Amino acid sequence: MLWLPVLIFVATILLVVFKPRPFNEAGAICLGVFLMLFTGIISLSNISQIFSANLNILLFFFGLMLVSYFAELSGFFSSAANLALKLSKGNSWRLLGLVFALGIIITMFMSNDATALLLTPVVFMLVSRYGLKPLPYVFACAFVANTASMIFPFSNPVNLLAVDKFNLSLSEYLTFMLIPSLLAITITIAIFYFVFRRDLTPRFSIMENKPVALNNYSRSVRFTLIFLAAGCLLTSFMGWPLAIPLMVTAFILLGITLVYKKMDFNHLRHSVSWSILPFVLGLAFMVNGLENAGLTTTLGNWLSGTMASGGQLETGLITSFGTAIGSNLINNWPMMMVSVSSLSVITDISGGNAWLVYQAILGADLGPNLLIMGSLSTMLWLILLRKRGLTIKPVDYTKLGLLITPPVLLISTLAIFQLGKLSN
Template identity: 45%
Template sequence: MIASLIVFFLTIAGIIWRPWRLSEALIASLGAAAMVAAGRLSAGDALNALENNLNVLGFFLGLMIVAAIAESAGLFETVTEKAVVLSRGSGRRLLLIVFGIGVVVTALLSNDATALMLTPVVFLLVRHLEVDPIPYVFACAFIANAASFLLPVANPVNLVAVDAFDLRLGDYLAHLLLPSMVVIAVTVGLFLYIFRREIQSVFSLGDFSMKVSSRKLDRPVVAVLILIALGYVVFSLNGWPLSVPVLIGALTLLGVFAGRKIRLSEISRSISWSILLFVAGLAVLVRGLEASGVTQSLGESFARLLGHGELPGALATSFGTAAGSNLMNNWPMMMVSVTTLSGAPDAVAANPGLPYQAILGAALGPNIAVMGSLSSMLWLLILRRRGLNVTAGSFLKLGLLVTPAALLCGSLVLYLLS
C-alpha cells in the first residue's frame, strides 16, 4: 500500500511541477509504468483499467474534436467578444459574464468542456484587452467545478453515484438544484471580493463593438452542440456511455466542415493528443491504488464517520469526499464514497441526502487542489501550453479561501432539503 501511495503522489507531484520540463503525459505514463513495475498492479490489470476507461477516453477525444472545430469556426471567440461588449469596459462586469458563460457550458457540456473550450479563449481575450488574466482564468477553473453538479451530465463523476443509487433526474434536481445555486453564488461573491482590486480596471472596447456586430454564431456548430447536450441527458438517463453522443457530434461536425473544405490537418494540430495518454496513465494509477487496498482503507475510515448522527454524517460525507478528492483525485474518491454508502443502507435510509452529499463533495472539493479533478489538471495544462505558468500553490491558496465556505453552505442547504 505504501509503495502505491508513493508512486501515485510522486507522479502527481511530477505532473504539477514538471521536473526537467517533461510533459505531463510522459510523467503520467511513467507513473503508470512504475505502478506495474513495482508489482502493485499486473500488466493484465493495467490493460483492464484502460479498457474500462475507453468511454472516458472516447469522451475526451470527441470533446477535443468538437472544441477544435468550434474554435476554428470562431464560436467561443464570438461569444466571449460579445461578452466584452456587454461588459461595457468594466472588468467586474466581464468577470460576472465569464462566470455566467461557464455555468451554461458546464451544465450542458460538462466541466471538462469548460476547461477545454472556454479557458483558452478567455485567456487570449483578456490578454488582448491587456488586463490581469488571473481572475478570469481562475473563474473558468472554479466555475467548472462549482457548477458541475447542476445536472448529472455536468460532471461524469456524478454518474458514479447516479448509477449506483438509481437517482432519478427529478429527485436529483430536488436535492441539488438549490445547493448548486448557493455554491455558485458564494463562489462568485468571494471572487468579487478577493479580486476586487484586479477587476477595478476599465478597459477600452476599441474595435470590438464593430467587429462583434458583423459576426454571427455558426449555426451548424450551435445546432450540434445543442444536440450533444440533449444526447448527454438521454444517454445519462438510460445509463448509456456518454462518449457516444459527443463522438457522433464530432463526426457530424467533421462532415459538415469537410463540405467547407476545412483542413483536417489544422484540426488535428489543435487537438492535444497527449491528453489521451495523460488520462490513460491516470486511469492505471487509480487502479493501482484500488488493487493495493488504499481505497478500501479510506472507505473503512469514512464509514466510521457516518455513525455520529444525521448532520455530522452529512458533513462527514461531503467534506470527507471533498478531502479525499484532493488527496487522490475525485474519481477514486467518489468510488470510495459510493462503496461506503452502499454498505451503510440504514444510514442512507435515515438520511436520503447522503448520496447527494457525496456528489457535492466530489464535484466541488477539487476547487481546493489542482490535482482534485481532471478538469482542473486539463485547465492547468492548457494555460501552460499558452505561456501562463499558474502554480499549484496559487490554486491551493485561492481554493482554501473560497471552497470550504462554499462547500459548507451547499452542504447545509442540502441537509435542510433532505
C-alpha cells in the same frame, strides 16, 4: 502488503503532478500500472473487466475533446466572449457577471475543461485589448469551471465515475445537486465581487470592438452544439451512456468540417491532449490495485462505522471535505476513484445513504478551487496563461481559493445533508 500498492500509487501521482522529464501524465500512469502488474497487485485477468467498466468514460472524454476542438475551430468561444462584451455596454462589473454566466452555460453543456482551457484565453485576450485588469476575469473562468461543474452529470467528466458506478439518474442527481450548485455559484460570485471590487473600473469604451463574422460553417457547428445539449439531457434522463451524444456529435462535426474543407488532421493531432485517455484508464487500473489490497474497503468500513454510531453529518463532512482535500493532494481524478470505490463498500449506498455519493462529487468538483494541482485542467489553465504573458503565482490562486472554497464547500455539504434527510 498494503504499504506497497499505496507507495506505488502515491509515487505515480507525484510523477503526474510534477512531471519530471521524460514523463507526462500518461507515461507516469503507465509506469505505475506496470509496477502493479509486475508485483501482482493487479491481476491480468481483470484487464478486460476494468477496460469495459471504464469504456463509457473513455468514449465520453474522446468525444468531448473532439467537440471542443471543432467548437473552437468554428470561433464559437470568440463569438460568445464578444457577445458578453457587447452586452456589458462598457461596464466592467457587468462584464464580470457575463463572464460568469458564459462560463456557467459552457460548463453545463460542454464541461469544465472547455471553460477553463478554451474560454479563458479568449476572455484574457478580450479584456487585455481594452486595458482591463485581467485577474478578475481569468480567475472567474477557472473558478466557475469547477463550481458550475456540479450542475449536470456531464458538466464534469469526473462526475461520471460516480454516475456509472451507482447508476445515478438525472432526476435523482438534480434533486441532490441543483440547489447546492446554485448556492455554490451564488456565494462564489458574491465573494469575487467583494475581493476584486477595486480592480473593476466603472466604465470602458467598446467603440472599436469588431464582431466575429459568422459563416455557414460556424452556424452549422452552433446548431450541432444545441443538438448536443439536448442530447446530453435526454441521454442522462433516460439513463443511457453519456458517451453516446458526445460521440454522435463529434462525428457530425467531423463530417461538417470535412464538407466545408476546414479539416486539418495535423492541427487536430497537436491541439488535443490525447494522453488524457491512457491517463484515465491507467488510473482505473491503479485504483483496482488499491481495491485488491483492501485499502478502499477499509475506508468504506470506517465511514460505515462512523455513520452507524449516529454521525451522519460527520460522515457527510468527512466525505466531502476528505475528497476535496485529497483532490488537492493527489488530483481530483484519482481521489474521486478512491472515494467511489470506498463508498461502494457501504451497505444501502444506492438507497437511504445515496446522498453520500453526492458529497464525494461535491468534494471532487469544488476541491480544485483550493490548489492549482487539484485538477489537470487547472494546472493547464495556469500554463496556458503563462504562455500568453500573464504570470499567476500558485500562491495567489490558493489565497483566493481559501476565501471561497471552505465556506462554499461547507454550505453545499449541509445542503446535500438536508436534502438527504428530506429524501428519506
